[in-house]
Amino acid sequence: MTTRPGSRLYPLSRVYKLKDEFFPSPGLSDFKDSLTSINLYYPVLLYIFIPEIKKPHIFMNPGSSADDGDPAKPLSLSSYSFLMAVFLLTLASCTERTGRKEPVPGPDSAYLKRQEKKAKDSLAALTRKKKKIYLTFDDGPNKGTRNVLGVIEEEKVPASFFIVGIHTTDTRQQQETWELLQADSTIELCNHSYSHARNRYTSYYEEPGIIVNDFNYSKEKLGFKNNIARTPGRNAWRIGSIDHTDIYESKAAIDSLHSAGYAVMGWDIEWTFDHKTLAPDADTALLLRRIYNLLEAKKTKTADHLVFLAHDQAFQKAEYVEELRYVIQQLKNNPEYELMLASEYPGIR
Numbered sequence: 001m002t003t004r005p006g007s008r009l010y011p012l013s014r015v016y017k018l019k020d021e022f023f024p025s026p027g028l029s030d031f032k033d034s035l036t037s038i039n040l041y042y043p044v045l046l047y048i049f050i051p052e053i054k055k056p057h058i059f060m061n062p063g064s065s066a067d068d069g070d071p072a073k074p075l076s077l078s079s080y081s082f083l084m085a086v087f088l089l090t091l092a093s094c095t096e097r098t099g100r101k102e103p104v105p106g107p108d109s110a111y112l113k114r115q116e117k118k119a120k121d122s123l124a125a126l127t128r129k130k131k132k133i134y135l136t137f138d139d140g141p142n143k144g145t146r147n148v149l150g151v152i153e154e155e156k157v158p159a160s161f162f163i164v165g166i167h168t169t170d171t172r173q174q175q176e177t178w179e180l181l182q183a184d185s186t187i188e189l190c191n192h193s194y195s196h197a198r199n200r201y202t203s204y205y206e207e208p209g210i211i212v213n214d215f216n217y218s219k220e221k222l223g224f225k226n227n228i229a230r231t232p233g234r235n236a237w238r239i240g241s242i243d244h245t246d247i248y249e250s251k252a253a254i255d256s257l258h259s260a261g262y263a264v265m266g267w268d269i270e271w272t273f274d275h276k277t278l279a280p281d282a283d284t285a286l287l288l289r290r291i292y293n294l295l296e297a298k299k300t301k302t303a304d305h306l307v308f309l310a311h312d313q314a315f316q317k318a319e320y321v322e323e324l325r326y327v328i329q330q331l332k333n334n335p336e337y338e339l340m341l342a343s344e345y346p347g348i349r
């Protein structure tokens with residue numbers, strides 16, 4: 001038989017006063033608040049503080065029966081208070097977890113960093129997957145060069161101009177064009193020889209010393225900032241492991257140019273033009289389809305990289321300039337392509 005402690009309930013205002021006495025330390029305020037939230041003060045104080053229950057009461061051990069003849073084992077008040085305190089503390093800690101609003105997790109910086117890195121990696125992977133196209137324009141400065149430069153600037157695309165040294169001084173207009181080319185920091189200027197072999201290619205490539213001197217002279221005079229060279233009248237390559245000469249008789253001369261420190265860049269596709277009328281091939285749809293097919297079939301010198309060749313002089317008339325703009329826009333706006341400078345070609349040092 002359990003004797004319930006005779007108790008008189010304290011008025012709530014009294015309980016709260018006692019509460020403040022019992023929990024004076026600010027360090028206990030959280031615990032105090034948690035108790036408040038489930039109105040636990042009342043029983044806590046009821047059992048611990050009110051004078052009535054400090055009177056020696058006997059609590060019967062619930063495990064024994066008053067009828068079995070054994071004396072009831074008393075449970076002392078201090079033990080009871082201790083058990084109650086443990087019970088209430090447990091209840092309070094539960095309340096702490098469930099009664100209060102869970103703090104909303106703030107931005108975890110490690111998590112954010114991981115997400116940011118993930119996004120960057122995906123973007124980098126996407127960019128890596130893009131096929132690279134290198135727009136290159138030969139033989140300037142000449143009458144079409146300013147038009148080409150204008151389109152490149154308006155369309156804001158990277159492009160590389162392979163300069164013929166002697167063309168920079170031929171006429172006053174060419175000198176001015178050369179000045180304009182040098183002033184544009186978004187394009188790249190590369191060496192296409194000084195003399196362009198004076199268009200006598202066979203003899204030019206007969207003696208290796210001739211071509212090396214010609215390119216060195218142009219480099220000295222024009223001060224190119226890179227070692228990228230394109231041989232006049234020959235589609236030849238000497239970049240990394242790419243070793244290609246379209247006309248075998250020129251091989252020794254082009255090897256010597258490479259040995260002299262030049263990265264020789266040919267082209268994968270040429271936008272041809274009529275050498276009499278200087279009109280570029282009008283079938284731009286076919287040109288774009290060929291670019292697409294070469295890249296898809298991986299038939300370029302380096303898979304997924306295509307060097308595109310056009311000639312400045314083919315863009316003297318406004319209608320041809322618009323064709324050039326159209327082709328550039330088609331390449332630029334194709335999400336599978338990325339336009340690049342010659343110096344960004346794989347293997348160029």
Ligand SMILES: [Zn+2]
Binds near residue numbers: 138139192
């Ligand atoms: Zn040329």
